[in-house]
Amino acid sequence: MAQEPMWLTFIVAFIIMNVLLVGMAYTTWYERKVLAAMQDRLGPTRSGPHGLLQPLADAVKLLGKEDLIPAGADRVLFFFAPLVVFVAALVSVAVIPFGGTVQIGGRAVNLYATDLNVGALFVLAIGSAGVYGIIVGAWASANRYSLLGGLRAAAQVISYELVLGLSLVGIFIITGSLSLREIMEQQQRSIEIGPLHISNWFILSQPLAFVLFLIAAVAETNRAPFDLPEAETELVSGFHTEYSAFRFSFYFLGEYINMLVVSLFASTLFLGGPSGPGSEKYWGLGLVWLFIKVAVFMFFYIWLRATLPRFRFDQLMGVAWKVLLPLALLNIVITAFIRLIANGQIF
Amino acid sequence: MPWDLIFFYIIGAISVLAALGMVASPNPIHSGILLVVCFLNVAGIFVMLGAEFLAIVQVIVYTGAILVLLLFVLMLVDPHELPSFYLAQPLQRGVGVLLGLILLLEIGAAIVTQTQFGPKGNATPANIAAMGGNVQALGSVLQTNYLLAFEVVSLVLITGIIGAIVLAVPERLGQRIGTLRSTISLGHPRGLDHPAALMAGPRNETPIVTKERKAPEPAAVRRLVMAKDPDDFTSV
Incomplete structure (x- = not known):
């Protein structure tokens, strides 16, 4: 890893954060367009060509709304809770690599904010800290629907976090590292079978872990069909019932940034991050590949929302503890055995 | 003044203040949230000491799981029905003070032995870096020298889990x-x-x-x- 001056790291981090925020705004546009296409509608068309300025109009609308605080609310916690969700969502992108070390203007630049040697766990840890924004905000609202939504969020996130973490253990066994940069670099080698050169993406060696990760990630970001904390048919709108205006938009922003971060995380872990044809020569092409992978994951999220009905809460917990968790453990055992056999330590 | 010292003072001050607030706050939920703040800042101090893995485990296990469950329970209880901590029996207070003093002595002893005799065994920063980092070093020690203790701890934990299930099932x-x-x-x-x-x-x-x-x-x-x-x- 090339050591770079601190100001350069700050610039890279600044760019990553802003790209993420703009990407978030256009994720809402993307979601509305894809949902509309699936439901045979047009979606936003009025503001700008193809409704491209709609996110801007939404932001102005949210800023202009009245900011309401319920009479019985705990004002300090009510104020801080949405910020926790928003900040936690943004922080975890710091460890995600957008490429290796590249030369820009004769200077070595790392295309990531930091390379923590426990990067993969860092994303999980920040995700688990982010749930405080939901449960604290729910409690501070002094509303029963909110509280129920918050409690559901707590139970759901704890259960699915286990599955999320355990599904990654197979990758850690293969790579022998928790650093996301190292995991990304190991996937850039290719497997050669005769004339074929196949990228060593972990989706090929860990297909079960990939499926488990996808399911758990949807639950972890509280998206349909696992959006029980904000199930409007039962709980008005769950934990953010009492939130309005810009405070509400922080929850909204946090959810979409979380989706983007989880998509980036999944691309890095299972799809080789920026790896793809030509990405070894031109790092810009790697960014395009990464963008395409993230767009595919986001499409998958929206597809789920458009097709699947919401789970019942006991089904949700049952799936996590009785199906996904044993499968994740099975995956670990199998991967560990294959690793031992490959190392020649047994048999 | 170097930057890491300034950051240490900020993080340390926040964690001490949060811990004081946790003890002094009359509202149990506020206490729980201040404990979360304290733990997150302690994790920050761990990162500054080069113990990233310890920091992450602290966040995942304590703030991400245990304290969430604690707040979960506290939110379901009417705060007026909880026993007041300020009217504790003299015996309880005495035991609390005693346990606190013992903990303080232990931490003091750890600091003194660390500064006087250095780290135990060959766990010097250079050796840990040669093994590839904290995670690798900790994992190999846990799975070799401390394997028995590791397995005993897992047995105790699983007993606890089964016990909780047995208690939670109300009847046969x-x-x-x-x-x-x-x-x-x-x-x-x-x-x-x-x-x-x-x-x-x-x-x-x-x-x-x-x-x-x-x-x-x-x-x-x-x-x-x-x-x-x-x-x-x-x-x-």
Whole structure:
């Protein structure tokens, strides 16, 4: 890893954060367009060509709304809770690599904010800290629907976090590292079978872990069909019932940034991050590949929302503890055995 | 002044203030949230000391799981029904002070031995870096030198989990299913319409069935056909 001056790291981090925020705004546009296409509608068309300025109009609308605080609310916690969700969502992108070390203007630049040697766990840890924004905000609202939504969020996130973490253990066994940069670099080698050169993406060696990760990630970001904390048919709108205006938009922003971060995380872990044809020569092409992978994951999220009905809460917990968790453990055992056999330590 | 020292003072001050606030706050939920703040800042101090793995584990296990469950329970309880911590018995206070002093002594002893004799064994920063980092070093030590202790701890944890399940199941499962299956209405979970329940007499609640009313003939007792057993809903 090339050591770079601190100001350069700050610039890279600044760019990553802003790209993420703009990407978030256009994720809402993307979601509305894809949902509309699936439901045979047009979606936003009025503001700008193809409704491209709609996110801007939404932001102005949210800023202009009245900011309401319920009479019985705990004002300090009510104020801080949405910020926790928003900040936690943004922080975890710091460890995600957008490429290796590249030369820009004769200077070595790392295309990531930091390379923590426990990067993969860092994303999980920040995700688990982010749930405080939901449960604290729910409690501070002094509303029963909110509280129920918050409690559901707590139970759901704890259960699915286990599955999320355990599904990654197979990758850690293969790579022998928790650093996301190292995991990304190991996937850039290719497997050669005769004339074929196949990228060593972990989706090929860990297909079960990939499926488990996808399911758990949807639950972890509280998206349909696992959006029980904000199930409007039962709980008005769950934990953010009492939130309005810009405070509400922080929850909204946090959810979409979380989706983007989880998509980036999944691309890095299972799809080789920026790896793809030509990405070894031109790092810009790697960014395009990464963008395409993230767009595919986001499409998958929206597809789920458009097709699947919401789970019942006991089904949700049952799936996590009785199906996904044993499968994740099975995956670990199998991967560990294959690793031992490959190392020649047994048999 | 170097930057890391400034950051240390900021993080340290926040964690001490949060810990004080946790003890002093009259609202248990505020105490819980201040404990979260304290733990997150302590994790920050761990990162500054080069112990990233310890920091991450602290966040995942303590703030991400244990404190969430603690807040979960506190939020379901009416704060006015909780016992006040300020009216503790003298004995409780004495034990609390004693335990606090013992903990303080232990930490002091750890600091003194660390500064006087250096780290135990060959766990110097250079050796750890040669092994590839904290995670690798910790993992290899846990799986070799401390394997027995590691396995004993997992046994204790699994005993705790099973114990919690045993305590949480209110009655024998078979008995409960039997009661439900032989009842006409699910609104009477103990089966007050059932002959066996009538023979046993009233339990804790006011009986709906008066003594004059005769038990229905066995032939008239219908099997439950209109609703499923609640356990059928919970299976996946």
